[in-house]
Amino acid sequence: MNNPIYPVYIISKGRWESRQTSKELERMKVPYYIVIEQQEYNDYSAVIDPDKILILPFSNLGQGSIxxxxxxxxxxxxAGAEKHWILDDNIRYFFRLNRNKINLVNSGVTFKAIEDFTDRYKNIVISGMQYEMFVPRKQKCNPIIFNTRVYSCILIKNNIDYRWRGRYNEDTDLSLR
Incomplete structure (x- = not known):
């Protein structure tokens, strides 16, 4: 199976025209839900299958994405999921680094590989992918980095006690706790 087993959610506001992450997941044929506010439903449903849209029960709280x-x-x-993926709405591409060569990913296999790895361990509760900018092409990089921050594309174990908090840099806050 080349797709993730855990649900993938994209948090989005005001980006129905660009839809970078959504377009990329569509290209890769990765199932997902996009989570939006009610007042933007008509805009999003005009460009995304309505079955993929989840509408928040609140809007314009002024608290960022938390x-x-x-x-x-x-x-x-x-929904009964053990873990979930949460993605920002501005991810243009997913790449795989192999022997310092960057390759465009064409399926959900990278999500599945991360799930398979983290499911082997009880003490990995947050994991994700690295930004391309943190993986210099001319420098040898380990495929896995432990005890570091995880941004923008995060797999979270649902039964941990922590929740999102703050207004800015929430990815950093959650991954460091």
Whole structure:
């Protein structure tokens, strides 16, 4: 199987025209949900299959993406998922680095590989992918980095006690706790 087993959620606001992450997951044929506010439904549903759209029960709280991220977490638990993916809405491409060569990913296999690896261990509760900018092509890089921050594309174990908090740099905050 080349797709993730855990649900993939994209948090999005005001980006129905660009939809970078959504377009990339569509290209890769990775199933996902996009989580939006009610007032933007018509805009998003005009360009994304309505079956992929989840509408938040609140809008314009002025607290950044934190309430949406926590809602997704609870939604995932209620759906019976052990873990969930949460992605920012501005990811253009997914790449794989192999022998310092960057290759465009064409399926959900990278998500599945991360799931397979982390599912082997009880003490990995947050994992994800690295930004291309943190992987210099001329420098040898390990495929796995432990105890570091995880940004923008995160696999979270649902049964941990932590939740999203703050307003900015919430990815850093959660991964460091």
């Amino acid at each position: 309430p949406a991220r926590n809602w997704v977490w609870e939604y995932s638990i209620e």
